[in-house]
Amino acid sequence: MKNDALFKDELAKLSLKVSKIISDDEFPCKVSPKFLRDAVKDYPSRRGKGLRPALLTWSCGLLGGNPQLALMPSAAVEIYHNWTLVHDDIIDRDSTRRGLPTCHTIIANFAKDTMSLKPDDAAKFGNDLAMLAGDIQQAWSTSMILRSEKLPAELRIFLAEKLQSNVNRPLISGEALDVESSAIFGKKLPSTREVEKICRLKTAALLSFCAESGAIIATFKNAAKPQYDSKSSEKLAKFADYCGLAFQLKDDWLGIYGDEETLGKPIASDIAEAKPTVLLLKTLELCQQKEKSEILSILGSKAGKREIGLIKKIMTSSGAESYVLRTSQKLASKALAILESFPQNKYRDLLEDWTHYVLDRKK
């Protein structure tokens, strides 16, 4: 890290600013009934790491833009990230998120306790209403960009359109491919390459948008046709793409080797869900036939400590663990090399630390 204390301080300060914009914003106020309004505000007000707002704002600063201009779009990407999590949690049947109950779980509990619905009806009610909460959050995020009054109209249109075409489409396609390959996992193993593609779509699309948007905000010229430094913005999008895949590899690794309490979610849920991660696919590719059969018989069931321990051991001994960590490291180096190509300034240092933070994190 260049300057760990400065980085953490800047990240915390920015995260606070973005949180304030989100909590002050009146978009959710007119949502009814109250429990839906609460659900719309919930995830965006849970303090996340703020990695996406930082990427957007600092990319703007890197190219000499005024970081203040990037604040509303930063709040928008944070909300955007959160609506995808709400729908993701429904699909994955996850019950906790950042150490707290998931959106659909909270609503299902509300339906059980306050509306006296039977467990099955309450669960369906939770899923249905959480779906609607995510639907509103998606609109909230777009609205936030359109209401970024410090930005010229042409720029707001450009960014809001990119959010629909370059984020929504790939991100949801990635999610769908992920769900599809999980569902047919027992019948057909995807290749490591296919899983990497899914990671890129699911994670890197939004990160690339953040870096690119920051660059575009910094260099936008309001001409008859939008003009901006496309070379720099494309380089930064590539930087974020590398980081996104590295991030996801690290995420998969943490899902197995991380600490449950620090993570705030159950360890090895990827195994119970038979989620095709690069770590798992590489393990199946590298391990012995007998080990492969053992792993496949455990996947998708409620694995106990013994089973998880066994899979973890095979992941390490097969070399898959070190492959994943090595690849993640390589991608980080490529990302850092891109940053190096920009003139040094405060924001380049922060983005460098951001990259290390993403890869050295424990949660």
Place this chain on the structure above:
Amino acid sequence: MKNDALFKDELAKLSLKVSKIISDDEFPCKVSPKFLRDAVKDYPSRRGKGLRPALLTWSCGLLGGNPQLALMPSAAVEIYHNWTLVHDDIIDRDSTRRGLPTCHTIIANFAKDTMSLKPDDAAKFGNDLAMLAGDIQQAWSTSMILRSEKLPAELRIFLAEKLQSNVNRPLISGEALDVESSAIFGKKLPSTREVEKICRLKTAALLSFCAESGAIIATFKNAAKPQYDSKSSEKLAKFADYCGLAFQLKDDWLGIYGDEETLGKPIASDIAEAKPTVLLLKTLELCQQKEKSEILSILGSKAGKREIGLIKKIMTSSGAESYVLRTSQKLASKALAILESFPQNKYRDLLEDWTHYVLDRKK
């Protein structure tokens, strides 16, 4: 009707143009996997009645605007309407829509047949992926407005933002209130007034947006701050609001008294789902105590022909049926009176016929 043949001809021509814009649009092309791409295109390519595009385009014409400018936004509202139907069908567990299987049913069948998933897993897969299809359609619709290149940037922002704030929020709030009051129906009957409020939110919000947008497109002046004929656009929004509630009352009536084959969906599904419609609430308010108990014992279960016949009889004899038809007629008169206040032209005649069409329809 002013001129039934002309109206139908104009509606069909407009509907064809809008369908072509939708089917030619490349937004869904990059969606994968293929079955999700197909799902995204499906509802918007099923020929609906095209009532929303007509309302938008003709409102633009009414105020002297060029109807060509309203075509992309008209395609956008048609797609918007369809994404809400996809999520609505998941919530209502409906299996048919416009005479064809619903989005989640098609995907569930695909999962069963092609991916060999077990029935329960296939049903969950269908719901999850249909949710994602709707998510993409929501973005598609917004993207369409942002890409309406014939409109000035400030106007595109204005309309796209209205779509998030004035349509998404009330429409989904209405949907949520509807689901909530259905869920607690056995324990607490909503008032007719509450149900009317839900109708307004669920149906009238998008219709008002259509009429208002048409008026705004026609009268927009690209000044430092957006300017348009707000008096006319508000009058037209009110016109659409009356029509929206009248439309919903007629819809509820058709759901009981309509013809199953003409409608393309099962009769009396509102009864099986214990859906709190104005027709039902008014019946419970007006009928005798013994009849009320009979109705309440049938609601929410799979009612047979005998039970549906009984409820239908009570709805008529209690005066609730005529209340609903009368109210719908009164709202239509108010709507038509608003139209009368505009100078006569071709589009005023078309909107007048549109109003009659909405209320005299058989499906």
